[in-house]
Structure formats: C-alpha cells, structure tokens
Amino acid sequence: MISTEEILDTIRGEVSLGESMKEHTALKIGGSADFYVDPLDRDDLCRALDLFEARNLPYRLIGRGTNLLVNDDGIRGAVIVTARALGDYTIRKNIVTSGAGVSLAMIAEKTFSASLGGLEMLQGIPGTVGGAIAMNAGAYGQEFSDVVSWVEIFENGKPRVISRSEIEFGYRYSSLKDHAVLGSGMLLKKLSSAEHDKRDRLRREAFQKRAASQPLSMPNAGSIFRNPRPEENPSGLGAGQMIDACGLKGVHRGGAMISHEHGNFIVNTGQATAADVFELICLAKDHVRKMFGVTLELEIKLLGFEQTLC
Ligand SMILES: Cc1cc2nc3c(=O)[nH]c(=O)nc-3n(C[C@H](O)[C@H](O)[C@H](O)COP(=O)(O)OP(=O)(O)OC[C@H]3O[C@@H](n4cnc5c(N)ncnc54)[C@H](O)[C@@H]3O)c2cc1C
Structure with missing residues (x-):
C-alpha cells in the first residue's frame, strides 16, 4: 500500500489527485486519474517511478495524449506526464539526443532546418518523442525506428540505455511499449542542398494532404485502427x-x-x-x-x- 502523503513527500513536482484526463488527451475525453504527476525534472521523475515500482502502484507515462482513449471511469494508479521533466534535447552534427517529453513536431522542424534528414515527414504528428518510440510513429514513408540509435528506459529502479539492435520495431509497434522511456539518441542524415529542397517539397505536400484529409479542427486521436496486414x-x-x-x-x-x-x-x-x-x-x-x-x-x-x- 502507498499513502498519498508518501507520494506528496517524495515528488517535488506537481501531483494532482483525481485529475480529469479531458484536458490531457487530444480527444478531450476521459475520467480522472487517481494521481496525475508532472515531475519537476528527470531525477524527480525517476524518484516517482522508483517509488511506484517499489509500492506496486500501477503507473503509465504519457506524452501529449494524442493517441489515447481514456475510460469515463478514469485510471487507477498514476499517470506521469513527461513534457517538463524530459523536455531537453541537443543536436550535435547529425546526432540528436532527446528527452521523451520533447515535441516530435518541434524536433522534426529543428533538425530539418539544420539540414538533417530522417524526421521531416513526421513533423505533422502531434505527439512526443516518447510516444513516437512507444508507437513507432510513422508517416509518408518514414518511421521513428529508422533513426533510433539508442533508447534510455527506466528498469528495476534505475535508468538503462539499450541499443537499437535490442529493440523490436514494427508497424506502429515497439517492444518498448510497456516500458518507461526516458529518452532517445537518433542518427540523422546530413542533407545536401539539393536533397533538402527535394525533401522540403515532399514535406510540404504531406502537410497539404494532412490538412485536406484529416479533421484537424476537431478533437481527435489520429487513426483509430491500424491498417490491416x-x-x-x-x-x-x-x-x-x-x-x-x-x-x-x-x-x-x-x-x-x-x-x-x-x-x-x-x-x-x-x-x-x-x-x-x-x-x-x-x-x-x-x-x-x-x-x-x-x-x-x-x-x-x-x-x-x-x-x-x-
Ligand atoms: C491529428 C493527428 C494526426 C496523427 N497522425 C499520425 C501519423 O501520421 N502517424 C502516427 O504514427 N501517429 C499519428 N498520430 C497519433 C499520435 O500522434 C502518435 O501515435 C504519437 O506518437 C503519440 O505520441 P504522444 O506523446 O501523444 O503519446 P500518448 O498518446 O500520450 O501515448 C501513446 C502511447 O505511448 C505511450 N507513451 C508515451 N510516452 C511514453 C514514454 N515516455 N514512455 C513509455 N510510453 C510512453 C503511452 O503510455 C501510450 O501507450 C496522430 C494523432 C493525431 C491527433
């Protein structure tokens, strides 16, 4: 058993009791989470995970809730949001190191502006890097798994880095889907000016296709079903x-x-x-x-x- 006092004493960030998930999902639907946790930083988030694992409190990390349907009766246990605690990234040459809470659209835009290819077609996907790893997000011929070099997860009370070769990715599938993902390293491709121009045209076409075919002005959670094999x-x-x-x-x-x-x-x-x-x-x-x-x-x-x- 875990007491509310213990949770409040351990976590330095914000903890809301009975928080409605309506405000935290793209569909604007969902009942209350017992504990909605917005940790202050990475250490705070790891402390929360350590506590919840030790006390067997079910928890789930979420990004921007853009692929979620939350039950009207809510969620038992804790929901941990990553944007603040895992929101840092660096771009050095063609190597990107990103926290799980970083916006995928933002990192796709930044890397493409730096003439790095590999994420540009994912720019219209409204989730986080963590969500993109868990879902192996993809669009218009690119998938997140194409660029992943390593992923950091939280396991058995501590962070652990695992290499791409240890992870199984498939169509909207990742073997890490039930792990807590803290961040990822990605290897992108340096683009020549001609390649950049060509991909920029494709990227703009993809934006237009999205705008023309998706109901972007109403709350939704993207594709409900996988395309069948x-x-x-x-x-x-x-x-x-x-x-x-x-x-x-x-x-x-x-x-x-x-x-x-x-x-x-x-x-x-x-x-x-x-x-x-x-x-x-x-x-x-x-x-x-x-x-x-x-x-x-x-x-x-x-x-x-x-x-x-x-
Ligand atoms: C308008 C619209 C268009 C979309 N278009 C596309 C598209 O073209 N291609 C595509 O692939 N998807 C698309 N999506 C779906 C969605 O944006 C992606 O699946 C995205 O990767 C989910 O990211 P998120 O951060 O919002 O994850 P969430 O919705 O918050 O969570 C999704 C899953 O990932 C898990 N998760 C999130 N963060 C972590 C973490 N740090 N550690 C462990 N697990 C985690 C959650 O527990 C949950 O199981 C679209 C959605 C919308 C609303």
Missing part, C-alpha cells in the same frame, strides 16, 4: 477506406462521430464520452468484418479499460 486483406483498402465503403462516415453515437473527412478518425463534436467512442469502434469493426471479412485492430491505446468489449 495485406495478407489478411484481399481488398487492399486501408482501414479508413473500408469504413467509408461501409457508409459509416458521419455516423454519430452521443457526441462522437466518424469523421466526414476520414473514415479512420473519430471526432469529439463537443460532449463525447469514451463510451460513445467505444460504440463507434465496435460498430465500425462489426460492419468491416461483415463486408470485408477483416477484423480491424486498434491503433489508439485504451487507458483505464478492464477489457476490450468487441
């Missing part, structure tokens, strides 16, 4: 195209709606609950299974759910 999907369609073919764009449940712009996005039109989103997830899965014989798998991470219901 080609061998399991004779149609060759992406998850969003399948949902569109089922006629589900614009379908509402409570305050949640399958986006008109993109079938694989669910938007919060104002007062959506996690239960509303979950109903739409089950509806889409059911229709796609019946029409295409494909079982869609979630890309978003569910927090606070005891089980997946469909």
